[in-house]
Structures are given as C-alpha cells and as structure tokens.
Amino acid sequence: GAVVSQHPSRVICKSGTSVKIECRSLDFQATTMFWYRQFPKKSLMLMATSNEGSKATYEQGVEKDKFLINHASLTLSTLTVTSAHPEDSSFYICSARRDGSSYNSPLHFGNGTRLTVT
Amino acid sequence: SQKIEQNSEALNIQEGKTATLTCNYTNYSPAYLQWYRQDPGRGPVFLLLIRENEKEKRKERLKVTFDTTLKQSLFHITASQPADSATYLCALDGVDSSYKLIFGSGTRLLVRP
Numbered sequence: 001g002a003v004v005s006q007h008p009s010r011v012i013c014k015s016g017t018s019v020k021i022e023c024r025s026l027d028f029q030a031t032t033m034f035w036y037r038q039f040p041k042k043s044l045m046l047m048a049t050s051n052e053g054s055k056a057t058y059e060q061g062v063e064k065d066k067f068l069i070n071h072a073s074l075t076l077s078t079l080t081v082t083s084a085h086p087e088d089s090s091f092y093i094c095s096a097r098r099d100g101s102s103y104n105s106p107l108h109f110g111n112g113t114r115l116t117v118t
Numbered sequence: 119s120q121k122i123e124q125n126s127e128a129l130n131i132q133e134g135k136t137a138t139l140t141c142n143y144t145n146y147s148p149a150y151l152q153w154y155r156q157d158p159g160r161g162p163v164f165l166l167l168i169r170e171n172e173k174e175k176r177k178e179r180l181k182v183t184f185d186t187t188l189k190q191s192l193f194h195i196t197a198s199q200p201a202d203s204a205t206y207l208c209a210l211d212g213v214d215s216s217y218k219l220i221f222g223s224g225t226r227l228l229v230r231p
Contacts, residue, residue: 004161006161032217034218034219036221041126041223042223043207043221043222043223043224044162044207044221046218046219046220046221049216049217049218057216091159093161093162095161097217104149104150104167104169104211104212105167106152106164106167107152107154107162107164107209107219108164109161109162109163110161111159111160111161112159112160112161114159
C-alpha cells in the first residue's frame with residue numbers, strides 16, 4: 001500500500017521558536033498533500049492543501065504567515081510553525097492521495113507529529 | 119450550517135457482537151463517503167469507500183451503507199474482536215472541486231473480551 005512518512009513524530013520547542021515538519025510520499029508522487037490538525041478527542045481539521053510547484057491553499061481562519069507550507073517536489077511537503085506559542089500545541093498530520101487530484105481514492109496519512117510548545 | 123456528526127460517546131460492546139457506528143451530515147452533497155480507523159497517536163488508516171449510488175459495500179467483516187436521502191452512513195463490524203478497538207472516522211468526499219475530505223469527529227469503539 002501507499003506509504004506516507006512524517007517526521008518528526010514528536011517535538012518539544014520553546015515559545016517563539018519555529019518548527020518544521022516534513023511529509024514524504026515514499027512510493028508514489030503526490031502533486032497535492034493535505035495538512036490536518038487534531039485536538040484531543042476532536043475531528044481532523046484541514047489546515048491547508050499543499051500544491052507542488054505553487055502556493056498552498058489555506059482554509060478559512062488558518063494564518064498563512066504562521067503555518068508556512070512548502071511543496072518543493074512531488075514527494076515532499078513541509079509545514080513550518082513559525083513563532084510557536086503554547087496554543088499551537090497539537091497533533092499535526094499530513095496526507096496524500098496516490099491518485100493525485102481525484103475523488104474516489106483513499107487518503108494515505110503520515111503517523112502525525114505531536115508538537116508541544118512550552 | 120454544514121455539519122458532519124458522529125456519536126461522541128464511546129461504543130462499548132462484547133466481543134463477538136456487531137458494532138454499528140453512525141455518521142450523519144447536513145447541507146453537504148458528497149459524491150462518496152469514506153471510513154477510516156485511527157489508533158491513539160497514529161494517523162488514520164483507510165477502510166472503505168462507498169459511492170453515492172451504492173447502497174452497501176462490504177469488505178471481510180466490515181459493511182458500510184450510504185443513504186443519501188437520510189444523509190447517513192452506517193458502519194458495521196461483525197464478529198467484533200478486541201483488536202477492533204479504535205476510533206472510527208467517517209469522511210465526506212467530492213463535496214466540492216478541491217479534492218479535500220471533510221472528517222467527522224469519530225466514534226471510539228471498545229470491544230470487551
């Protein structure tokens with residue numbers, strides 16, 4: 001099956017610092033990747049859609065300057081949480097469809113990154 | 119307003135019984151509906167996808183129904199096992215041109231041995 005690798009799995013950082021999370025599709029090319037955020041016992045909230053070679057599309061209410069997304073290649077998307085604050089502490093998960101931009105196909109998820117900002 | 123709802127209370131059942139989980143939505147018209155399993159601290163894993171013109175889909179011990187009139191999907195696990203204990207998420211697919219999935223908050227299933 002398709003594999004999406006996410007790194008790091010856990011990170012603790014101090015307030016004001018920036019954290020970069022990497023998401024790689026290991027056995028397929030992903031022109032589009034999706035970044036989700038999940039609070040405890042809550043739904044996956046889509047933050048942004050990452051598009052290879054172009055700007056990401058952010059969901060309403062998500063700060064573009066705070067959550068920087070770069071999709072530099074067909075297998076790598078990165079999310080950088082800039083000037084992190086304790087309220088940014090959360091579980092961040094990336095995903096992609098093997099069949100690229102299409103419906104009717106499953107999302108393959110990374111194993112998430114637990115970010116704790118102290 | 120648009121909503122997708124799953125029972126937030128955990129479903130606690132005895133091993134061997136059938137678990138039935140519900141997903142209801144309002145003010146969406148998904149072309150497809152997907153179900154995922156999520157274990158603690160892990161990303162969701164895809165289970166089943168059903169199209170709007172399909173009433174039922176099966177895969178081994180899993181069965182999904184999709185009623186576009188009621189705007190509801192039911193997810194069944196027959197002969198449940200303790201290893202089935204996890205959170206199950208439904209997701210609406212094909213709601214617009216963006217290819218994104220809209221997820222419910224999930225229902226936690228606990229299967230007692």
